[in-house]
Amino acid sequence: MAHGYISPKGALEMEDVGNNICDELVLRSLLQYDSRDADEKTLIMHDLVRDLAQSIMENKIPGVQVQRANVSSASDHSKIRELNLSGTQIRTLPDSLCRLWNLQVLNLDDCEKLEALPKKTRDLINLRHLFLEDCESLTEMPSKIGELTSLRTLSQFIVGRNRGNRLEELQCLKLGGKLTIRHLERVENLMDAKKANLAEKENLLHLNLQWESDNDAPTLEEKESEEKVFEALEPHPNLEILWVWGFNGRHFPDWMSNSTLEKLVDVHISSCKNFLHLPQLGELPHLKYLWVTTAEEVEYIIEDPLISVRQFPSLKTLYLWSLPNLKGFLKEQVTNKSVEAFSNLEELRIEDCSSLKVVPSSLKKLKKLKCTSSNLALLSNLENLTKLDMYFEESTSVETKYAVTTETLRSQTNLKILNISNADELSLPEQGLRALKSLTNLYIVNCNSLPRVWFVHFTALEELGIYGCPEVVELPQEIKNLNNCLKTVILSDLPHMVCVPKALQHVSDSLQYLYLFGLPQLRSLPGWLGDLRCLEDLSIHDCLKIASIPDSIRGMTKLRYLSVQEFPELERRCEREKGEDWHKIAHIAHLQIGEWIP
Known part of the structure; x- marks a missing residue:
């Protein structure tokens, strides 16, 4: 359940009342924020309440029954308030759907084959939430969707060229949550x-703007036109994700x-090939x-700070991919101003940035780095890494691999x-x-050999995964050096x-876990x-020539999981x-035989 759509202008709407109720339930320990959600947006049943419910069900207290409403059996379909069709393979929706005048929630998320919404969708006058996430086959919106003035969630809007499905249909909609405009x-x-x-949509937290032109060489007039349109799409300062x-x-x-967009925490800029300079995002205080x-x-990344010499103070993750002319994080004249930048950066991913040779020495909190071999020299400034992903490009010479690494x-x-990835002994x-x-x-990953030296020095290794290595048929005997520490082995593809x-x-x-x-x-x-x-734990997937389970598995008393x-x-x-091998595995507590059903 998303939290935080409260209107500051006084009038309490349905979502506002719901948020107030959620706050009250949290205070009374009936609900709690999911600890796995770093931004604390998701509410779940409190542990104490869940334990009580499980206790009731396990003891099967007389008189306690769980009943499910069967919408299909309702005699009056006008009473239907919610319809969930998410994940179905439906291509079109029947026009009769628009007779559900009291429908408030229509969930079509992940309907990848859905090509069109009913033409009279605007008749669903009480519709408040229309979920269209990942409906990639939709080509246009139904006419005059802007008449659905009760709508508070519209996760996708596709711009059309005809009156009735142009961008102006969003004008009077008080949308919140996430909106993708394609x-x-x-x-x-x-x-x-x-x-x-968009500037008046104060409850809109996530805005995804997409241009999908096939024109690889736009004219100057076309570039200027898109710049003006983008300028006109300024969102409300409450926006958190762009x-x-x-x-x-x-x-x-x-x-x-x-800097008025001070609530922004997440910015993605993808496939924008013609822009010359990044926007000056370093002033945003909460950008992570x-x-x-x-x-x-x-x-x-930083060319000339507008105000503060402290840039990207809250940034935790930076991903740079396919920036062939990127020379550095800070321009030379900026470094002369003693700019403090990226002081809280924890994760950095650099791929296909062949001109980048150095990163700021101020990255004291950086723990995770992913880079290609052409950027390996970056590591010389970094001493606190706990995770490193390296991809060795085929064009990198043996001498460079050896020296730099x-x-x-x-x-x-x-x-x-x-x-x-793509390494060898000299890498x-x-x-x-x-x-x-x-x-x-x-x-x-994708290495043609496993040099023995790799297993000589890693005396604390607990998990080994080998993926997509076509020449690997055995493991080096030097793995014996890991007998007291190696717990998990994954052999895949x-x-x-x-x-x-x-x-x-x-x-x-x-060894405790073996995955084949x-x-x-x-x-x-x-x-x-x-x-x-x-x-x-023993998991065996897609190994078609294995004919049976060995008898010796019956003596594996610690084996608790078999897949x-x-x-x-x-x-x-x-x-x-029934199976011929059932008697060999019957003692295993947790079995997953056949298709995985979550």
Whole structure:
């Protein structure tokens, strides 16, 4: 349940009353905020209430019954208030739907094949919430949807060119929550954009603006037109999330650099190929997440601070992808002003930014870095990393891999999680690995070999994942160095692995979780599997040549979870009470045989 749509102008609407009730229920410990939601927006049943409910159900107290309303059995469909069709494969909705005059909630989220809404949708005069998230096949909105003046949620609006489905239909709608506006390239009249009246929509928290033109070479007139439209779409200062996709202009609107949008916490700028400079977002006091992708002309993140020398004070995550001309985070004249920037940055992702060679030394709180081999030199300034993702580009020379990696890894004594893609023995030479004494998680992706040296120095390794490595058929014997620490092994998408690696017998004193996914040549499960006396969880998915479960599994008393999926023959043999292998696995407490049903 989203929280925080209270109108400051006095009149209490249905959502306002609901929010007040939620506040009261939180105070009375009947509801609580979900601890997994970092922004504290989601309310769930309080632990005490849930425990009481479970206790009641488990004891089956006489007279307590749970009944479900069956909408389809209602004799008067005009009484229907909510209709949930989310995730269905429906292409069109019947016109009769518009006779549900009292319908207040229509949920069509994830209806990927839905092509159109009923033409008379405007007859649903009591509709308050229309959810259209991920309805990518929708091509236009029904005419005069702006007449639904009770509407408070419209998660997607598609701009049309005809009167009745233009952007001005949003003018009188008091929308809140999230709004995605698609096909903004269709806006021909600047006044139409102004009439959308986004600046007055005080409950709108998430705005997603999308231009979807196929024109790769817009004229100067077209660029200027999009700039004016974008300027006219200024949102209310209450906005928290802004996503911009496909904008063809050269300059972002002035309001994006305006500190009045001080509640912004998340900004995404994607596929805006023609803009020359990023908006000055560093003044925004609460901005936590910034994503910039496919910006070919941008050279710096900060060019000239307007007011404060403290830039991006709250930013935690920065993602930069496909910025080929990005030279640095701060322009040279800015660094001369002693600007304090990115002081709270924790996660940095840099991909396809070949001109970037250095990051600010002020990134003292940075814990996670993802980068390609062309950016590995960035690590020389970073000493507090706990997670590193490295992708080695094929164009990187062996000499560069060896030299850069050796020097940069030597300082990463705190590193705990390492993801390696497209690496080889020279990519991670022994001199650079010796410092990684704290490494607990190693994931190897698309590598043709597993050099033994990798398993010599990682004496604290707890989890090993190997994915998409076509030449890997066995694990090095040096894995025995990990016998007292290695708990989890994941082997996935290894097309030539014929046998479960015998080297795993060397970690029988510590291995607790073994996952075998997508091993098409794996012929059988070995009898020595029973020697893995600490194994608690065994998952086997998409290993079609395995014919049966070994007898030794009956002696694995600590095995509590077994999952067998995506190969019918073994699923049949493991069928409860009936399968030939059922007696071997009947002692396992938690079984998942066949298709996973969440």
